[in-house]
Amino acid sequence: MTQASYSIKVVVQQTGLSSHVIRIWEKRYGAVVPLRTNSNRRAYSDAEIERLLLLRDATHAGHAIGSIASLPNDCLLRLIKGGSSSTLGDACPEEVQNRCMVAIRALNTRELEDVLQLGLLHLGQHGILERVIGPLAKTIGDLWREGIITAAHEHFASAIIRNFLVRNYKPFSQSADMPTLVVGTPAGQLHELGAVMVAAAANDLGWRVIYLGAGLPAAEIAGAALQNKARAVALSIVYPTDDPGLPEELRRLRSHLGSIPVIVGGRAAVAYAGVIEEIKADHPATLSALSKRLDAIREAAERAPIRAQGNSRTDPQS
Amino acid sequence: MTQASYSIKVVVQQTGLSSHVIRIWEKRYGAVVPLRTNSNRRAYSDAEIERLLLLRDATHAGHAIGSIASLPNDCLLRLIKGGSSSTLGDACPEEVQNRCMVAIRALNTRELEDVLQLGLLHLGQHGILERVIGPLAKTIGDLWREGIITAAHEHFASAIIRNFLVRNYKPFSQSADMPTLVVGTPAGQLHELGAVMVAAAANDLGWRVIYLGAGLPAAEIAGAALQNKARAVALSIVYPTDDPGLPEELRRLRSHLGSIPVIVGGRAAVAYAGVIEEIKADHPATLSALSKRLDAIREAAERAPIRAQGNSRTDPQS
């Protein structure tokens, strides 16, 4: 069995590391020592490329290469993911949340980023998502409704939190058999923070996420899901709570999607409980519940890999 | 054995490889060894041509011919398909752009991210921003207006490009004396791609960027700028081109901002040239022009640190 081997050129392309760095890491720290060809060229295996990716992410996350180069892969993974959640108890989520709100009201980009980063360090990935960003989204929504902060604050916070999540929730090494999840908010819903959180959580759970952002008509959400054979669709509904058009929009979505599971989350979901029930959508109350639900869907799908639903037209592209 | 056989000339035409290359691959690596006629001419079968095509694509993807020539066909296929992140033959921006559009229309998250990453590698930060993402934003806008792609595609592309820029552009070596720039799109303008590009470019030039996202009223943009003592405000205007409310919105912005420089970019800016002139805003035609303008503003500010400038457009941009 001739295992495929890759030249350093290919490794550079795949990792984004320079050949210099790859070589010096090998020389100084023995981070990845590939086999050699007869002519002394380095020949990397898939596993070695994977390890280089882990090292890249770990160093990018602030760890010194010299102190992590000899760690086994699973330790690296823990470093990159929520691993360092040794939960230094001295930073309670409320404190982090408060400081976030101060930074948001001051429109202070740097402060907000710093506080989030600090919170990540102390609370771990799960912690900051569930105990800071989640409540924060709720608070922002409330204050905005009361006119205490403006849409600018809301947009500002959304953008930075989104960036924060993007930067820190690195996509897992994508493999072909990952299930696909389409995430967005339906037409009329303009707050995308909830959707961003769902996307981050699902990504963390090993889903391939197609993030569509805010305010899309049902037909387009459904089109995206069908086009990519999505395993599920997740919507976030925060405000307004009394949109008369939304129930019809949800029904339309269901009729397009056939039997694909739909998950509806967010503060205002209770206000539409009737329709949600009607279209047989899930409504997890917390992020943990959402995670459980996603796991369940994936497991069910793995048990019955080919979806034999009567999906007549796969491409409703006009 | 009615197997069709082809002369080397035919193979050259079908594969695009030169006869020299085909022969040297055979001689050096035994990549494809065709049967011979009685007179010692090479006689290629369909399967051999197929294999040559695979080898061509794999080498084009960055793999060394010497290390792949002996792999079986299915391995080659895997190298080409699985390693799609490295299939960029030419480093020409048009090619990158095309592949981006294909990925966007397929809503293929991974492919789009890979192509962008690869493009960054080949074209550099400046290159990919100006020569890929810029034109891409324009193309997306055009196709959307023509109804060829949907808002979902536009949102999808915006989100991923945004994430890409966030991930790859200088995190922030923020220092206290960096000038502040407020970036967003005015109310009614929903395409945020242009604003994202401006934010990335400005960040790269050493500005502290406050990114507000799309669709904000003038009062809030101005509020954010004043609250943070912004040195300038940049707006992106792409569509619609005939919003009757927009001129008034821009005038309102100017009256709130006092003499703070305003920069208006984007495809539709020409449609509002009158107001832009009226409120003494800049309208750089390209990203380079924008960069120059930002540099000029910063220099002017450094020379006169306290903002007492009666700024009346120092740069008569075409």
Added chain:
DNA sequence: TGGCACTTGTCTACTTTTCGTCTAAAGATT
């Protein structure tokens, strides 16, 4: 505070290997 060692990414100089191209001469095909 300055000095010193250590870390880490980048860069240069130089050699070897790889790989596509080219030439020349001879045989085959049209």
Added chain:
DNA sequence: AATCTTTAGACGAAAAGTAGACAAGTGCCA
């Protein structure tokens, strides 16, 4: 006769190897 193929070999640009220098950042210590 003119054009193609084949073979063998030579050539040069690009890629990849090694060794070592260097600068910026960091931490420690007097």
